[in-house]
Amino acid sequence: MLNHLPTLPAQPDDWTEPGAHRVSDGVHRIPLPLPDPALHAVNAYLVEDAEGPVLIDSGWAGPETQKVLSEALRSLGYALADLSQILVTHAHWDHYTQALALRESLGARVRIGRGEKYSIDGFDLTNGPFPHQADQLRACGAPELAGRIDALPVRPEDWAMPVGPPDAWLDDGEQVALAGRRLTTLATPGHTRGHVVFGDPAAGLLFAGDHVLPHITPSIGFECVPEKSPLRSYLQSLRLVRELPDALLLPAHGRVTLGVHTRVDQLLAHHDERLDAVAREVRAGATTAHAVAAALPWTRRLRRLDQLPDQHRMLAILEIDAHLEVLAETGVIEGVDVAGVRHFAVRA
Ligand SMILES: [Zn+2]
Secondary structure, three states, X not given: OOOOOOOOOOXXXXXXXXXXXXXXXXXXXXXXXXXXXXXXXEEEEEEOOOOOOEEEOOOOOOHHHHHHHHHHHHHOOXXXXXXXXXXXXXOOHHHXXXXXXXXXXXXXXXXXXXXXHHHHHOOOOOOOOOHHHHHHHHHOOOHHHHHHHHOOOOOHHHHOOOOOOOOEEEOOOOEEEOOOOEEEEEEOOOOOOOOEEEEEOOOOEEEEEOOOOOOOOOOOOOOOOOOOOHHHHHHHHHHHHHHOOOOEEEEOOOOOOOEHHHHHHHHHHHHHHHHHHHHHHHHXXXXXXXXXXXXXXXXXXXXXXXXXXXHHHHHHHHHHHHHHHHHHHOOOEEEEEEOOEEEEXXXX
16 A cells, blocks of 8 residues: 555455444444345444434345444444434445435434435336346347347335435535534436536545546446446546546445555556457458457456356446447547447448
């Protein structure tokens, strides 16, 4: 770790180990379990304050989350009912739904970025779990996969998930003044439209949500009502946090080890390589997002697209689609609609 970053207390080897792990004075990382074991866990952060502790991100609503969170709070001398407010980086279920559940039972005040209003208002399971993504897949030239995604049932437990607006929306630049510290809200659209991060410049910390993750590249625009070019926004949002003074990265998934600048540079380099690889496939004759995705290797094991399970295949094709959109906007390639499918070619 770089010298100018705050000193990090010792952390457990396994970042998912339950408990309250101190990362800075008055700031604790609390890993919470997730129903999908592939996702490992989500970090909530507890910020101690004279007016009552504040939680940043909340976990996936459910009795197990509540139990692990409550035990971690108890180890610090708090109860769930002590939480003064819950700040949420974005509306994905592993960050937002437990906040809504706690609001119902305890009245904690919940705040989230204003840009999440589109997907929160547009949330609707009546047409299946991924109706928008199925339409996107058709435009990407993957109608069969779209049909299978359309046919996916909504899991019974998902109907019971708490949804709805927060108590207050957070705006870009808004200062969250606690008794003992000031958090700056920064809009970082990309992973979702309304994603925000919270900076604590005095302590040298960035609560980064899913915007900057240490081990993986976050999905882009995977939400009910995405914007037209989520990757463009995402890259802009990466450059935005790169311009801030460096800070310790407090991610929603994974360990605390890195400075924000180091990881943002890696993510920007990754997307540059990805844009080059996608442009290369278009030059070689792949015209749709589906065709480009089929031509590229996936995962660390370099698997073919058709070896991936359907939901991963969907994410892969949508990721390529977002890269094609950026290449089209920057004039490297151009796209035309043919019978509802977007076809791309290198600009003459
Ligand atoms: Zn997320």
